[in-house]
Amino acid sequence: MNSMVRGSEIGNLRRGILLLVATVAGSSSLFAQDIFESQGVRYQTEVVATGLQQPSAMVFLPDGRALLVERRSAKVDLLDVKSGAITALEGGFAPLTGKETGAPDATRQSVVTMEDAGVHDIALHPNYANNGWIYISYSLGEHERSTTAVDRCRLRGNRLVDRERIFTAQAYSEDRFHYGGRLTFVGEYLFVTVGDRHHQNRAQQFSNHAGKILRLYDDGRVPSDNPFFGRADTRPEIWSYGHRNPQGLMVHPQTGELWSHEHGPLGGDELNIIRRGANYGWPVISWGWEYSGGPIGMGITAHEGMEQPVWVWTPAIAPSGMFVYTGNAFPAWRGSMFIGSMAQHHLNRLVIQDGRVVVEERLMYGKVGRVRLVAQGPDGFIYIGNDDGQLLRLRPAN
């Protein structure tokens, strides 16, 4: 197929390839110093680290170092983003695989790391500077079953200490799919996503945590002003329901709104603004299909009392991670939402006005692997991690 890039973009692509050829000898990766240009923004990718096992989330500490979690290895790493030096922390999560998932004592360290299971997210307490709490979500194995859980701990030297479980989702299943597991703080409240665990109907049932977004205090206690608190046969942690597998969650820095995205089945990935007590419709309504063909449920896309998404990705992009850019390195991107795409191998950029998406851009489309981790650094650069084990940094190019 003929290329339809504009002349200037072809030029930049050529320049990028030339730079690539010039630098590949000194690099372990194809991506070192690759240069891209789109919508008037020129940027280059740098390899910060390689050899990671599905890096899924990272946060920056006040001292500029970063903590990073690897989904598949269950490692928690301390990262010097300048040198790329990585230190795997002690006191982390010991992965169990295969038959070992039958953890006889259901200890706090029983992380499952097969299929969708693993370590999902890491977040700092909003008062981290004073209390040092670090929150980590993961797939917890108990005998043949597993669920989504959240621990908190502190960093001391190269060790995680003071570790305690603050939440265990009532979302057990013997298969290892759809854990959700994204975390974000809104003021003193910790929000946690839990996937439907591959049992669709649970997402509409109040008696479990599957297919829900939950609201907790920082120690796992349940706020009594949660929307369904005190209702019979209802998990009081529920904030919203009818979700399939949300792998992105954030507070919008300008509006304070809670945003999430979730994987549809075949097609129908959704971007949602998460409202108190709202029903996001899965599996009653969906813009997607069963993988085997055929409709989801009744094959309807809208229903009274169920929220419509802000944006739909069809075919699916498999979104992972999200943030709104607030840095200075890329002025043109300030206010844009960035989301990783695993299935469609790009960094997704959205411009949102009045609650609607007016621009969707696919950065480095097809050239960047399965993007699972996205983060903004204190340097204003954008960090992305992919399932090839790379942590890349985007910075402006001259």
Added chain:
Amino acid sequence: MNSMVRGSEIGNLRRGILLLVATVAGSSSLFAQDIFESQGVRYQTEVVATGLQQPSAMVFLPDGRALLVERRSAKVDLLDVKSGAITALEGGFAPLTGKETGAPDATRQSVVTMEDAGVHDIALHPNYANNGWIYISYSLGEHERSTTAVDRCRLRGNRLVDRERIFTAQAYSEDRFHYGGRLTFVGEYLFVTVGDRHHQNRAQQFSNHAGKILRLYDDGRVPSDNPFFGRADTRPEIWSYGHRNPQGLMVHPQTGELWSHEHGPLGGDELNIIRRGANYGWPVISWGWEYSGGPIGMGITAHEGMEQPVWVWTPAIAPSGMFVYTGNAFPAWRGSMFIGSMAQHHLNRLVIQDGRVVVEERLMYGKVGRVRLVAQGPDGFIYIGNDDGQLLRLRPAN
């Protein structure tokens, strides 16, 4: 809901509103001098004409004047784009409505203009400068039935003359939906889209023209190198099939490829590269749903031997018209594809690289009505027509 436009965009919006207030007294429209900014491009809209009845297509003559067709009134207009002066041409298409659609002699002037029916497109012969041929597609009424037809004619003064029918689609129906009707020349060949006429299965049948894109000579004769020429029980005009209702057709100015888009049912609008003899799948595969809920056919989205779209709009935007911008007025938009959105009230801009969409932008989203007509002027400005009867021009703003 809180607005999430960036500060500079809010400023521009305010400025636009101020200008609007300043100019509304001298204008019949809200859109006069409204200023927008997106992705680094500042532009303003000017009202060229109002009072049109669903303007659906326009072409520019070598002398800078334009011909414009109004779907609902079936008028063909001569337009002075500088002054906005419009002259309805004589010898045009006399609309029939209601019971009058039973045209007893099936004359060439029997245009139907209800529901989806009307005048659809206008195109100039590639050798127009020498032969003066103008092509117009429309819904042709014959008794209680109607179909898609193409006439050609010449302009003499304020009159269309030498008019002759060059093609009548074997795509009759008693209802008045899904005519397609877009025209484009590729060298000496005229391509014509025909919708499925609201009878889905026809799109997979070779014995009729419904749900097809057709390839003709400029006088309606059939090229013998068409993909199905000579095949039994097959309309030899067929170039591609399995279309639902294509209301956009163009040749890409850089690649020479034929591109089209088509309306899905509920969701699943498609952008396609049209390949010789290819099957675009409707109604066997679709990324959309029945309006009543439930799947299309077997509810599958892919099948061997059927093409996948380049881009899918879900929920549907109802695309109409298309071109790739090649002008000088908007350097940042050069190479972008522009498409009108009727259902989602915006001008859709796509950036395509290596046959894939990397940017979708929704210009003037929610502020511009049902955009049915899109065209690039010889001045490099962009012309759009909406179902509020406005013809607007986009030009750079300071």
